[in-house]
Amino acid sequence: MRLFILCIVFLLLSAQECLSQLERQRVADNEPVELTFMAPRNINLFTVEPLSRGELHYSIMHTFGEVDSGVRNLWGIDQGANVRFSFEYGFTEGLSLGFGRSSMDKIYDIHARWSVIRQKDSSIPVSITFAPSVGLTTGSFGFLEEDYTFSDRMSYSAALPVARKFSSDLSMQIVPMLTYFSRTGPELNISDPEVNTYFSVGLSGRYKFSPRSAFTFQFIPPITNAENLGWNIGTGIDIETGGHVFQMFFTTSRALNEAYLVSAENGSFFDGEFRFGFNVNRLFRVR
Amino acid sequence: MKLFQIFFGAIILSILNPFVARAQSFTADDGYVEFISRAPLLEFKGTSNHLAGLIDLDQNLVDFFVDLNTLDTGIQRRNRDMRNTYLKTDRFPFAEFTGKLITPFDPNVNDKQDVRVSGLFSIHGVEREIEVEGTLEPGNGTLRLEAGFSVLLEDYNIDRPRVLFYELADEQIINLTILLRLSEPS
Numbered sequence: 323m324r325l326f327i328l329c330i331v332f333l334l335l336s337a338q339e340c341l342s343q344l345e346r347q348r349v350a351d352n353e354p355v356e357l358t359f360m361a362p363r364n365i366n367l368f369t370v371e372p373l374s375r376g377e378l379h380y381s382i383m384h385t386f387g388e389v390d391s392g393v394r395n396l397w398g399i400d401q402g403a404n405v406r407f408s409f410e411y412g413f414t415e416g417l418s419l420g421f422g423r424s425s426m427d428k429i430y431d432i433h434a435r436w437s438v439i440r441q442k443d444s445s446i447p448v449s450i451t452f453a454p455s456v457g458l459t460t461g462s463f464g465f466l467e468e469d470y471t472f473s474d475r476m477s478y479s480a481a482l483p484v485a486r487k488f489s490s491d492l493s494m495q496i497v498p499m500l501t502y503f504s505r506t507g508p509e510l511n512i513s514d515p516e517v518n519t520y521f522s523v524g525l526s527g528r529y530k531f532s533p534r535s536a537f538t539f540q541f542i543p544p545i546t547n548a549e550n551l552g553w554n555i556g557t558g559i560d561i562e563t564g565g566h567v568f569q570m571f572f573t574t575s576r577a578l579n580e581a582y583l584v585s586a587e588n589g590s591f592f593d594g595e596f597r598f599g600f601n602v603n604r605l606f607r608v609r
Numbered sequence: 610m611k612l613f614q615i616f617f618g619a620i621i622l623s624i625l626n627p628f629v630a631r632a633q634s635f636t637a638d639d640g641y642v643e644f645i646s647r648a649p650l651l652e653f654k655g656t657s658n659h660l661a662g663l664i665d666l667d668q669n670l671v672d673f674f675v676d677l678n679t680l681d682t683g684i685q686r687r688n689r690d691m692r693n694t695y696l697k698t699d700r701f702p703f704a705e706f707t708g709k710l711i712t713p714f715d716p717n718v719n720d721k722q723d724v725r726v727s728g729l730f731s732i733h734g735v736e737r738e739i740e741v742e743g744t745l746e747p748g749n750g751t752l753r754l755e756a757g758f759s760v761l762l763e764d765y766n767i768d769r770p771r772v773l774f775y776e777l778a779d780e781q782i783i784n785l786t787i788l789l790r791l792s793e794p795s
Contacts, residue, residue: 347676350679353678356689375685490697490699564769
């Protein structure tokens with residue numbers, strides 16, 4: 323009897339040891355949150371989504387005329403396209419440099435994106451990226467009494483996206499933005515030719531409604547005391563197709579780069595003064 | 610007092626038990642696993658050197674898992690897409706197999722021997738019964754396992770791009786190699 327009890331107790335104590343599988347342990351925990359957004363821009367605003375070292379991101383962005391221009395103009399497609407192309411290269415896991423050109427006011431710009439903080443599930447609630455840019459307008463202003471000098475043509479911007487991926491589907495970010503134009507005037511496509519410095523705090527986000535598709539939005543309120551500024555409102559859809567990210571949207575502004583997103587005139591979204599736009603994003607591995 | 614002696618004896622036996630029970634238990638956590646995707650326009654593979662495995666010949670237990678976050682396809686963006694969009698590794702971090710040998714294997718014969726295992730393979734939160742063929746080769750306190758099988762992403766509810774591009778094949782070919790070492794009693 324004693325032996326029987328001994329065996330039972332022994333078996334109970336040892337059963338778990340004998341039949342146990344390997345303990346499932348992750349190799350690395352608390353890694354930075356990934357794919358807060360599908361691309362380096364959400365509609366028009368910079369995002370916190372970094373490039374990895376050796377990645378080259380190419381995008382081509384468009385906005386067209388206002389959709390209320392009617393079917394004769396194919397709801398704005400025939401009118402006033404602003405086209406921007408850009409390249410951005412990841413030099414490290416957190417730092418990328420880019421170059422772009424927007425047709426509106428013929429602006430060439432260079433920009434950087436530096437991931438200051440990356441969201442981590444259990445310790446860091448948000449990602450923060452610093453994105454300064456410098457623009458040079460190459461428009462012809464010879465008709466003016468005083469032509470633009472090189473320094474007159476410069477504009478300087480900075481954006482600081484602060485984003486949180488709340489779930490695999492929902493991401494939001496606020497984007498403080500500041501822009502300074504060295505010289506302004508009615509010849510530039512900005513809302514108020516008397517104002518050189520523009521500031522705003524944009525809000526944008528995305529909600530994935532399928533594994534590779536998301537609703538997107540952006541609001542850039544007219545905080546600067548400037549004439550004709552208005553709300554920049556945009557809403558659209560992102561589609562990730564395995565190699566490309568297509569972003570289609572309606573927005574109240576022609577603007578596609580930082581300086582003009584906070585300074586260019588906006589139509590009234592609810593009066594139909596918005597326009598169609600789309601971005602095509604492609605990522606290449608260079609090294 | 611007798612009861613105390615019984616429990617004391619049982620505890621001593623339990624402490625000694627791993628030396629016996631794990632005499633034929635082989636483990637490793639540095640195995641190699643790869644998946645190969647052969648789509649019409651693109652072939653690529655993802656690899657990991659963090660395959661963990663256990664073969665317990667006494668218990669006839671075969672247990673493997675890999676942290677899917679360690680898979681590297683050579684392109685960071687593709688890795689991020691794979692983790693976040695397809696495999697959803699935040700919710701399902703591991704690919705796992707637990708089963709048993711269903712063909713004879715003699716650990717005393719130092720030759721590569723064909724084996725077949727049957728068990729449950731789990732990925733993306735879906736578990737399916739599969740059989741895998743491979744070879745086991747005993748060495749000096751080691752077992753080398755090489756095996757290969759294929760999985761259909763559709764069987765595991767893993768979505769893939771269909772709208773414009775077909776860069777990810779539905780059938781993924783899995784190959785693994787791992788050198789298991791006789792486990793030290795814990």
